[in-house]
Amino acid sequence: MMKDSQSFGDTPSEEFRKQLHELADWIADFREHIERLRVAPNDNPGVIRERLPRRGPEEGEPFEKILSDVDNIIVPGMVHWSHPMFLGYFGWTTTAPGILGEILTAPLNVNAMTWRTCPAATELETVVIDWLRQWVGLPDEFEGVIYDTASVGIMHALAVAREEVAPAARKLGLTDRNLPRLRIYTSDQAHSSAEKAAIALGVGEENVVRIASDDQFRIDVNSLGQQIAEDRRNGLQPMAVVATVGTTSTASVDPVRDIGNLCREAKIWLHIDAAYGGGFAMVPEYEWIRKGWELADSIVINPHKTVFVPLDFSVLYVRNFERLRRVFSLVPEYLRGDTVDAEKNYMDYGIQLGRRLRALKAWVIWRSLGRAGIVARLREQIRLANLLAGWIKKDDRFELSAQPGMGVVCFRFVAGIDDAAPGSPTPATKDQLDQLNSDIVERINTSGRAYLTQTRLRGRTVMRIGLGNVLTTEEHLRKGWNLITATADAARPKSQIPKPRRQTNSNWPSPRRSERD
Ligand SMILES: Cc1ncc(COP(=O)(O)O)c(C=O)c1O
Numbered sequence: 001m002m003k004d005s006q007s008f009g010d011t012p013s014e015e016f017r018k019q020l021h022e023l024a025d026w027i028a029d030f031r032e033h034i035e036r037l038r039v040a041p042n043d044n045p046g047v048i049r050e051r052l053p054r055r056g057p058e059e060g061e062p063f064e065k066i067l068s069d070v071d072n073i074i075v076p077g078m079v080h081w082s083h084p085m086f087l088g089y090f091g092w093t094t095t096a097p098g099i100l101g102e103i104l105t106a107p108l109n110v111n112a113m114t115w116r117t118c119p120a121a122t123e124l125e126t127v128v129i130d131w132l133r134q135w136v137g138l139p140d141e142f143e144g145v146i147y148d149t150a151s152v153g154i155m156h157a158l159a160v161a162r163e164e165v166a167p168a169a170r171k172l173g174l175t176d177r178n179l180p181r182l183r184i185y186t187s188d189q190a191h192s193s194a195e196k197a198a199i200a201l202g203v204g205e206e207n208v209v210r211i212a213s214d215d216q217f218r219i220d221v222n223s224l225g226q227q228i229a230e231d232r233r234n235g236l237q238p239m240a241v242v243a244t245v246g247t248t249s250t251a252s253v254d255p256v257r258d259i260g261n262l263c264r265e266a267k268i269w270l271h272i273d274a275a276y277g278g279g280f281a282m283v284p285e286y287e288w289i290r291k292g293w294e295l296a297d298s299i300v301i302n303p304h305k306t307v308f309v310p311l312d313f314s315v316l317y318v319r320n321f322e323r324l325r326r327v328f329s330l331v332p333e334y335l336r337g338d339t340v341d342a343e344k345n346y347m348d349y350g351i352q353l354g355r356r357l358r359a360l361k362a363w364v365i366w367r368s369l370g371r372a373g374i375v376a377r378l379r380e381q382i383r384l385a386n387l388l389a390g391w392i393k394k395d396d397r398f399e400l401s402a403q404p405g406m407g408v409v410c411f412r413f414v415a416g417i418d419d420a421a422p423g424s425p426t427p428a429t430k431d432q433l434d435q436l437n438s439d440i441v442e443r444i445n446t447s448g449r450a451y452l453t454q455t456r457l458r459g460r461t462v463m464r465i466g467l468g469n470v471l472t473t474e475e476h477l478r479k480g481w482n483l484i485t486a487t488a489d490a491a492r493p494k495s496q497i498p499k500p501r502r503q504t505n506s507n508w509p510s511p512r513r514s515e516r517d
Helices: 013-032 063-077 096-108 119-135 150-165 193-200 221-233 256-266 277-282 284-290 322-328 333-338 359-394 427-447 474-490 511-516
Strands: 142-147 182-187 208-211 237-244 269-274 298-301 314-319 398-400 408-413 453-457 460-466
Touching: 013 063, 013 096, 096 359, 119 142, 119 314, 119 359, 142 150, 150 182, 150 193, 150 237, 150 269, 150 298, 150 314, 150 322, 182 193, 182 221, 193 208, 208 221, 221 237, 221 256, 237 256, 256 269, 269 277, 277 284, 277 298, 277 359, 284 359, 314 322, 359 398, 359 408, 359 474, 408 427, 427 453, 427 460, 427 474
Parallel strands: 182 208, 182 237, 237 269, 269 298
Antiparallel strands: 142 314, 298 314, 398 408, 408 460, 453 460
16 A cells, blocks of 8 residues: 555545546646657666666555656656657657546456456447448458557467468467478568567568568569469468558558459468558548458558557457457356357457457547547648658758658758768768768757657668657647758768767656646
């Protein structure tokens, strides 16, 4: 107990109410004043650990003290993904209604493993999954299940694909069965979760074949077909193709319909990784990305990336959902009484038994924004991405490294090395430019004023901005662009780069909160 270590029960209700009010103020202050924080700390590893006791407390501590340590130790040591100047990865999906959804979930704290263990959790999960299915235009032969992440989703999808080409793999495993090597195909731009799944499923990461992409970072379907044919000639067994809708680096979209036709003909499982791009299928101008989804066997969408649900929330849809159940259903004796045949028991659709209630936060945020509100916000991300791309195009010190896609813009500083004509640097100069682009990102991130990421495209280092945060306005983006151009100028030539100063989040706790305390 926090207050009275002699008590065996919970916090007295009056005290709990007071703490909740304090927490509500803390959350509202955090959200309102988040811009006063550095986006990221610039401390050496271990600094936070050093400020925390090595052993857990013997006696309970008051909530006020715990909250004060959150203010003084935890918050300053964070990268603030919800900060409007956080422009890394895919931006972020924190919203006020999303926070309310998370808070509402906490006191309920149910286990959604079977229908009987919490009927409302199970039925709500089925309903919100179907809302999303309709919104993104996925045919109704698809049913889904909520997992934490897309990496877990793809592993489950490929487990079903494995069962199709190696029947009874669930029962007998893969060894001592004279099975051919199983192969998974995906593009050189696809996410590494395909390899992770291959590792977990005993397929082996080297059996994930990376097919070259074209000049727009889309898988080359001819090369894919050739590789599959060659593998078959060599006695290997194609197991699945993973197409991506919204690749991690550039948000490029594979030609899913062509891939789907190839997979149908060759009888190969088609999994679509729409972890990032899936949500954009709700936007009418982006409906083209849905082409070919009807040919898929499974598809993963991460509403925690683009449909405003707080981390973690990923949906795996499978055509003929029963196939997933057949691979994973295993009812231990002690749960027999808790399973009802006529209803879904979500524990049957994955390796997890205990399952937190994730559907509620999605229900809260999706009801709060509505389909139109979600689309309007995604459109704004697209608008901002195109605006930034326009600024980059107009500045001949920079070049766009890929067409902006959804909320993602990749670009490169090309005027960084003396005497190098932009666009035609010598090979050695290209390496220096790589370093320079990397340095610019590093210097911005360590400055605490903004946060972006870098990636490699066609062997070259580029800067990358991902928009997604509802707090990021055009003004923030302009500020970010000014910071990038100024940092790039300061970084040239490299010998004159001043070392960034180390700073901490001295603007936190916010003055309002300090005053109240
Ligand atoms: C295209 C794509 N697929 C899959 C993933 C993995 O997502 P998760 O973190 O939900 O496992 C990512 C992560 O950014 C991604 O960009």
